[in-house]
Amino acid sequence: MSQPTPANSPPRKRSPVPALLGIAAIVAAIAGAFAWVGGWFGERLTPQRMTDTIEAGKPHPGYRRAHTKGVCVAGTFAPSAQAPGLSKARVFTQASTPILGRLSIGGGDPHGADAQARVRSVALLLKTDDGQEWRMAMNSFPFFVVATPEAFQAQNIASAPDPATGKPDPARMAAFLEQYPEAKKFLAWAKSAPWSNSWANTQFNGVNSFWFTNAQGQRRAVRWSLRPQAPFEALSEAQRKQSDADFLSEEFDARLATTGPVKWDLVVTEAKDGDPIDDPSQPWPQDRPQVVAGTVSFTATSPQATGGCRDINYDPTVVPDGIEPSKDPILAARSAVYSVSFNRRQHEIGAGQAPEATGAAKGEAK
């Protein structure tokens, strides 16, 4: 490296060109690496591209891109006596934790008919007195359709309506199933699983795995479900055809008004050695040990346009101390895609482009 040259000594004659080229090369290399990391080159699958596919060119401003139709719910979580043995998470020792939740149906239509939605879902935000949060997003299917985000993208592309016919192309769907045969299991579930007539008697499954660590330092891989305390009641084919588009939220409100809080048990299932922890498309054997970790009670609903759940991203990787996400690639991808969906809809709400999603169209307070 050069020594400082006194200002009064003549500069050495040397062409600056090689040095300038070297500087330009270094700057270009760093800028190029940054652009590559930022996804500027190539056709890498990104959460932005996945969200674009889900939107299918016609997003509903201010609404979630998936599981678009829903209601906010308020409630509480009370842990069982066994819960602290599973995880040291504060939520398992605090007597009662408030819940800001959301009940919803699958699909991207804010006005979709409840009776046509094969998938129902619930999202929970539990915030304990120490400020830690546990966010969950659970679904009525017992396992995820595929094992990787690439496969999920392939399914979304294959099942998109063909512009010519307005219906999905059976050939593309067949090709998808050939490439990702694990999805057949999900289609069989969708075809055969009975429909229940309420959110209240629907079981919701957090199909991704997590690691629980208890106060003794014992670590175990788990999955969890919300098992309804309300008995299953079937929704018949005839009822499905006749039911009101919003029958799920109407029924839920009526149920709260007549019989009080609606409850589910939080059932934690423990993996055994060799179980597929990082693959949400593979259910674990039925005989795995289960522990009821507590009870979720929902006590009230509010419209999502004005309720507290609207501006929440129910990112399932937001977990308290004592719970860690597994390496399940679908779990990380959910975090990534939910974030893109959240950023887009918050932008639309902030820019005043979402009068319906915020209730402003009906003259309601924002």
Add this chain to the structure above:
Amino acid sequence: MNRHGHFDALARALHWLMAAMILAMLFIGAGMVVSLAWRPTLLDLHRPLGIAILLLVIVRLVNRLRSPPPPLPTDLPAIQKLAAHASHWLLYALMFAMPLIGWAMLSAGGYPIVLFSGVHLPAIAPHSAGLYALLRPAHTVLAYILFATVLAHLAAALYHGWVRRDGVLDSMLRSGAGAGHPPRDVPEAE
């Protein structure tokens, strides 16, 4: 102190430490928002690194005000002096703004601001879609401006070191108290 026409030891240590941290943060940030696999992991690094940068830049600003940097060469053209001073203050402004906007943005988005497992910071802004919609893109735009300024700063430093050979790069690389490099002012032990 800059008795030898060099940055003092604390200034140099903070400069190089923060250079590595800021460059890492820019790459982590650019990567995590487009990654399907690495977002949770990178986000867990991004938040504590950002808060560490915020704390270090406070120390660095106090040190800079107490121990001014060595003067630029007297023969440096006025436009380059202006560019040097402007870019340095822009870097300071962004080193403060980026972590604070990131923190405020998470607050406005209703997110917990987790530093590491079980340790989190309070919100510094209200939970508001409108505010989040302003701060989230601001964090991105300012990150690009920071990256461009860092590149310009690097290019200028190498220009001083390899083309002008005027000691400016050296003043951040070494102490100036070494052999063959007599101090310009009273000798002082480092």
